[in-house]
Amino acid sequence: MSKLPVTYADVEAAARRLAGVAHRTPVLTSRSVNQLTNARVFFKCENFQRTGSFKFRGAYNALAQLSPQQKQQGVLTFSSGNHAQAIALAGQLLGIQTTVVMPKDAPEVKLAATRGYGAEVILYDRAQMSREELAQELSHERQLTIIPPYDHPQIIAGQGTAAKELIEEVEHLDLLLVCCGGGGLLSGSAIATKDSTAKTTPTSPYCRVIGVEPAQADDAQRSFYTKTLQVVHNPDTIADGARTPSLGKFTFPLVLHYVDEMLAVSEEAIARQMFFLWERLKIVVEPTGALAAAALLEGIITMPEARIGVIISGGNIDFKRLKQYEQLLTKEA
Amino acid sequence: MSKLPVTYADVEAAARRLAGVAHRTPVLTSRSVNQLTNARVFFKCENFQRTGSFKFRGAYNALAQLSPQQKQQGVLTFSSGNHAQAIALAGQLLGIQTTVVMPKDAPEVKLAATRGYGAEVILYDRAQMSREELAQELSHERQLTIIPPYDHPQIIAGQGTAAKELIEEVEHLDLLLVCCGGGGLLSGSAIATKDSTAKTTPTSPYCRVIGVEPAQADDAQRSFYTKTLQVVHNPDTIADGARTPSLGKFTFPLVLHYVDEMLAVSEEAIARQMFFLWERLKIVVEPTGALAAAALLEGIITMPEARIGVIISGGNIDFKRLKQYEQLLTKEA
Numbered sequence: 001m002s003k004l005p006v007t008y009a010d011v012e013a014a015a016r017r018l019a020g021v022a023h024r025t026p027v028l029t030s031r032s033v034n035q036l037t038n039a040r041v042f043f044k045c046e047n048f049q050r051t052g053s054f055k056f057r058g059a060y061n062a063l064a065q066l067s068p069q070q071k072q073q074g075v076l077t078f079s080s081g082n083h084a085q086a087i088a089l090a091g092q093l094l095g096i097q098t099t100v101v102m103p104k105d106a107p108e109v110k111l112a113a114t115r116g117y118g119a120e121v122i123l124y125d126r127a128q129m130s131r132e133e134l135a136q137e138l139s140h141e142r143q144l145t146i147i148p149p150y151d152h153p154q155i156i157a158g159q160g161t162a163a164k165e166l167i168e169e170v171e172h173l174d175l176l177l178v179c180c181g182g183g184g185l186l187s188g189s190a191i192a193t194k195d196s197t198a199k200t201t202p203t204s205p206y207c208r209v210i211g212v213e214p215a216q217a218d219d220a221q222r223s224f225y226t227k228t229l230q231v232v233h234n235p236d237t238i239a240d241g242a243r244t245p246s247l248g249k250f251t252f253p254l255v256l257h258y259v260d261e262m263l264a265v266s267e268e269a270i271a272r273q274m275f276f277l278w279e280r281l282k283i284v285v286e287p288t289g290a291l292a293a294a295a296l297l298e299g300i301i302t303m304p305e306a307r308i309g310v311i312i313s314g315g316n317i318d319f320k321r322l323k324q325y326e327q328l329l330t331k332e333a
Numbered sequence: 334m335s336k337l338p339v340t341y342a343d344v345e346a347a348a349r350r351l352a353g354v355a356h357r358t359p360v361l362t363s364r365s366v367n368q369l370t371n372a373r374v375f376f377k378c379e380n381f382q383r384t385g386s387f388k389f390r391g392a393y394n395a396l397a398q399l400s401p402q403q404k405q406q407g408v409l410t411f412s413s414g415n416h417a418q419a420i421a422l423a424g425q426l427l428g429i430q431t432t433v434v435m436p437k438d439a440p441e442v443k444l445a446a447t448r449g450y451g452a453e454v455i456l457y458d459r460a461q462m463s464r465e466e467l468a469q470e471l472s473h474e475r476q477l478t479i480i481p482p483y484d485h486p487q488i489i490a491g492q493g494t495a496a497k498e499l500i501e502e503v504e505h506l507d508l509l510l511v512c513c514g515g516g517g518l519l520s521g522s523a524i525a526t527k528d529s530t531a532k533t534t535p536t537s538p539y540c541r542v543i544g545v546e547p548a549q550a551d552d553a554q555r556s557f558y559t560k561t562l563q564v565v566h567n568p569d570t571i572a573d574g575a576r577t578p579s580l581g582k583f584t585f586p587l588v589l590h591y592v593d594e595m596l597a598v599s600e601e602a603i604a605r606q607m608f609f610l611w612e613r614l615k616i617v618v619e620p621t622g623a624l625a626a627a628a629l630l631e632g633i634i635t636m637p638e639a640r641i642g643v644i645i646s647g648g649n650i651d652f653k654r655l656k657q658y659e660q661l662l663t664k665e666a
Contacts, residue, residue, distance in 0.1 A: 283615055
């Protein structure tokens with residue numbers, strides 16, 4: 001196997017760049033969850049991260065490493081979600097102009113948040129062009145560096161710092177559950193947990209790392225088990241962070257190398273466990289943020305007496321969609 | 334003025350009883366809230382307290398002080414809300430039998446939670462009898478000690494420990510905002526903040542303490558300004574913790590003595606700011622828990638550059654009521 005594109009040293013370097021800039025997010029525990037799962041469960045709460053999701057870690061790590069010329073020319077990204085806000089804030093903090101390509105039907109609240117952090121937003125029509133093409137064109141025209149949402153070594157290394165903090169805080173894990181869209185958070189988390197080259201800070205090398213997807217967007221699970229990249233098109237899931245078409249050229253080999261298993265959960269399970277987390281932990285978690293917890297709370301994976309880490313990836317809810325989530329529950333009951 | 338029924342020494346003693354039993358809840362801050370209010374705002378998050386609200390503090394403090402005989406005979410309370418669960422858990426931890434009188438139309442989720450902590454629940458028909466009468470009768474018949482939800486010196490002292498922790502953590506406050514139902518949390522908080530007899534731990538004696546009620550249940554505000562106890566009957570507010578008929582014989586004199594001002598907020602403001610807290614702080618806050626924050630976030634009270642404490646009293650949401658809360662927003666927009 002060829003050399004992997006990201007190592008523990010990259011995650012450590014990212015952690016140094018993020019110190020004092022990203023929040024060291026809290027780790028929450030719950031008696032009722034421990035009882036229900038017969039395990040000790042540690043929730044790493046990236047919904048409390050700046051911009052409301054883990055995405056800030058990777059975005060800042062990538063932008064901080066641009067050359068002076070690149071910084072001066074500015075960056076561009078394409079995202080309708082959390083990565084857009086993360087790039088916008090990282091740019092604001094580092095004094096870098098940011099341009100974000102978003103679909104013109106993106107939620108008003110996300111457009112406003114991205115603009116609020118000082119990004120220029122360029123809208124496009126999903127029906128007429130692909131965001132990648134438009135981004136390529138704009139980047140060429142305006143000399144902007146593209147920072148993609150997940151398939152980028154510095155993005156992956158940055159996302160790995162959340163799991164690194166979790167392991168430093170709770171010391172040992174038998175199982176780590178991580179949601180999976182494009183695989184940036186999952187591969188970064190797996191490196192932070194299992195890379196045996198880690199020297200200076202603790203890892204959990206025997207910890208099982210499991211990625212969790214929506215059943216309606218299970219491309220990564222299929223890629224993992226067939227060892228051939230599978231693609232989905234506009235999957236219909238409330239977990240909007242997992243609507244990515246496929247793993248990437250960096251994340252796929254990392255997932256294959258480090259991840260032990262891939263699981264999928266239904267839309268009903270995502271909604272049910274999202275509300276369960278709201279109700280029991282008193283924290284606001286977005287649908288994608290509930291994916292990893294859902295696999296555990298639904299009993300799809302069990303590990304009696306184990307120490308289990310669960311990454312809550314974000315908490316950016318569009319409250320206009322609450323009704324849709326509630327309807328999923330009603331359907332079930 | 335006659336001697337007040339609760340002093341700082343009582344709050345300190347309560348804090349000692351609660352050490353290692355109650356959670357020392359987190360204090361959250363938010364850049365966007367600070368910017369919006371032009372102040373430094375500290376949210377004391379009792380939604381993360383055991384049973385999901387501050388009520389556990391008072392309940393445990395009261396039950397821990399019962400005589401051996403009273404403990405053996407058991408206790409009784411009347412509450413359809415957070416106090417019921419708090420008494421049930423405190424009883425479970427202290428090995429005391431608990432009986433809770435609840436209306437038979439109380440939400441199923443609250444009945445289940447109260448029973449889950451081992452309490453015996455006795456249902457009554459609101460139309461046919463008063464809960465106080467039924468409680469008196471049962472207490473006499475079964476030799477149970479009644480622990481009322483707020484008008485009790487040990488309950489008040491226990492509730493004061495939240496503000497005590499807040500001041501210890503942030504050191505100085507210019508303003509403290511506290512929701513007000515029966516006045517247990519408000520008077521306890523005011524004692525913890527302003528009682529000049531405090532010797533061993535810091536207070537903020539010049540801090541303004543303001544109580545906040547729903548406009549549709551503004552009995553305490555009217556009592557405060559007329560200096561005569563005012564009563565409301567079944568006020569129609571989403572802030573169910575503030576549906577209490579009036580201040581009590583212990584809480585009224587304490588509120589009159591210590592509190593600087595009373596404010597009221599509309600139903601729309603409660604719903605709007607509850608969702609704002611969910612969205613920005615990523616925490617689940619119940620309507621009553623959003624009262625104090627709403628007065629600040631709606632600009633009803635302003636104090637430029639000040640250090641402002643806000644008590645988030647609880648996070649027990651009946652998710653079946655979400656639609657009702659959302660409708661209040663739609664009405665507004």
